Amino acid sequence: MLRILIIGAGGRMGRALVRAARELGGVRISAAVTQAGSSHVGRDVGHVAGIEALGVPVIADLPAALADSDVAIDFSTPAAAGANLAACVAAGKPLLLGTTGLPAELQADFERASRHIPLLLAANTSLGVTLLLELVRQCAQVLPRQFDVEILEAHHRLKKDAPSGTALALGQVVAAAREQSLVVVAVVNRAGAPVRRDGDIGFAVVRGGDLVGEHTVLFVGPGEQLSLTHRASDRAIFARGALQAAIWLAGRAPGRYSMRDIIL
Numbered sequence: 428m429l430r431i432l433i434i435g436a437g438g439r440m441g442r443a444l445v446r447a448a449r450e451l452g453g454v455r456i457s458a459a460v461t462q463a464g465s466s467h468v469g470r471d472v473g474h475v476a477g478i479e480a481l482g483v484p485v486i487a488d489l490p491a492a493l494a495d496s497d498v499a500i501d502f503s504t505p506a507a508a509g510a511n512l513a514a515c516v517a518a519g520k521p522l523l524l525g526t527t528g529l530p531a532e533l534q535a536d537f538e539r540a541s542r543h544i545p546l547l548l549a550a551n552t553s554l555g556v557t558l559l560l561e562l563v564r565q566c567a568q569v570l571p572r573q574f575d576v577e578i579l580e581a582h583h584r585l586k587k588d589a590p591s592g593t594a595l596a597l598g599q600v601v602a603a604a605r606e607q608s609l610v611v612v613a614v615v616n617r618a619g620a621p622v623r624r625d626g627d628i629g630f631a632v633v634r635g636g637d638l639v640g641e642h643t644v645l646f647v648g649p650g651e652q653l654s655l656t657h658r659a660s661d662r663a664i665f666a667r668g669a670l671q672a673a674i675w676l677a678g679r680a681p682g683r684y685s686m687r688d689i690i691l
Contacts, residue, residue: 429677430457431670432496432520434511435503436485437467437475439662440525440669444500445476447666454670458492459485462507493518498677500669505529505588512540521545521676525552525669527592541683547676549686550592552668556642557686559657560600563644566653567604574648575623576601581633581641589632593642598628601644640665 431448435441436459448456459472465487473481486492493499493514498521501511505528512533515522522540527550540546551557567576578601580594590598590611602609611630623629640659645652659665668686675689 429454429674430495430497431455431673432458432460432492432499433472434460434489434492434499434501434507435526436472437461437465438502440502440665442476443662443666444502444669445472445481446478447663447670449478451667451670454674456481456483457496459483460489460492461485461487462503463487489514490518493520496520498523498673500673501526502669509533509536512536512546516540516543519544521547521673521679523547523549523552523669523673523676525549525665528588529592537683542681544681545676545679545684546682547672547684547686547688549669549672550596551640552665552672552686553657553659554668554671554686554690555659555664556593556657557668557690559642559644559655560596560687561691562655563597564600564604566644566646566655567601570646570648570653572605572626574646574653575627575629577629577631577645577647579631579633579641579643579645581635581638583637583639584634586634589634590630591632591640591642593640594630594632597642597644598630601628 431454433441433444448454461467467475467485468487470485471480472483472485473479500523502525508526578594578597580591598609643656645654
């Protein structure tokens, strides 16, 4: 039975992971962590997730939680990601990091950490989005540069980062396939933005209600357009994908991995 630690147990994804783990065989939630001072500290993680008690209290001591776990899944905050990564390296435990909006200066830490532990960075843990990234990669490689690229994304009203981590990942895939740098041209709308230039990758953002997540990549050429879309209607798809990825990650050699490694 694989023992899984959830970092950020009180958040939307943390609670979804607890619920999804109950339905997935071969895994159990062995520990749950949140930030010190949270109202969730001391509560059973099952109750925090809205299900029956699991006998696992939410704590704020990450090193202690790591000692009782085989793999960690982090959906906490960008500010905590560096310290959480360092704790996993010190404990020698694999880490799936699903937090988005991470500071750029953490890239060097990721490279160092991947020499010691299996590290999987995932802007989106949906298997459908993982396939979308591959389809976008193929389109960007095949379609001529006359096709402009626009990336549209929509999420719930409380999401803080914009564009989303998934939208940026889609943009990075296009940029890499076209051998160019990724520059975010516009966010939300084009008011005050420069006129589109050849090679620009545009972004548009919607925030409202309880939208789970929607991403569309438009390839718009002379007289035709190609649209690739993924819509999530249930946050459970991300939780199931993260748990499947954690199962895959456990026991791997140290290295830096992505969701693409799981499906290809």
